[in-house]
Amino acid sequence: MTDKIVVLVTVPDQKTAETIANKLLKARLIACAQILPGLQSIYEWEGKVERSQEWLxxxxxxxDAFETLSAKIQALHPYKVPQIVALPIERGHxxxxxxxxxxxxIPANRAE
Incomplete structure (x- = not known):
């Protein structure tokens, strides 16, 4: 098990995706962001089934950076309840x- 995580965030457009990625990278809260277009989300919101074209x-x-990262995403995100989900990276190269x-x-002597 590592201390690394993958965080999945959906956003309404490319501009929001790039803004979030750039701000988090500059703050050293992430090592990398990948932005994928063409996501269709289907969900219930305020009693109705909604469909949205989103970016992942x-x-x-x-x-250990998740709480700060999550707060920064929420401050930058246009949604009232954004998807911010973290998954552990069990193993990796x-x-x-x-x-x-x-x-x-992170100093090299603390790196895994």
Whole structure:
């Protein structure tokens, strides 16, 4: 088990996706963001079934950064209740995990 996480965030458009990704990267809260267009979400909101075209932002981070990362996403996000879901990274390619630590400013002696 690592201290790394993948955070999934849906957004309404590319501009929002890029704004969130850039701000989190500059704050060193993530190592990487991947932005995928063309997502169709189907969900219940205020008693009605809704369908939305959205973008998916996949963020690579650390579990100890989640609360700060989540608060920053909420401040930047246009939705009242944004999807911000974290999944643990159980295992991974060690050089990649070490690179994540470097990008997020973790000293090499603390890297996994």
């Amino acid at each position: 932002v996949i963020l690579k981070s650390r579990s 060690l050089p990649y995990l070490q690179w994540m630590d470097e990008v997020m400013g």
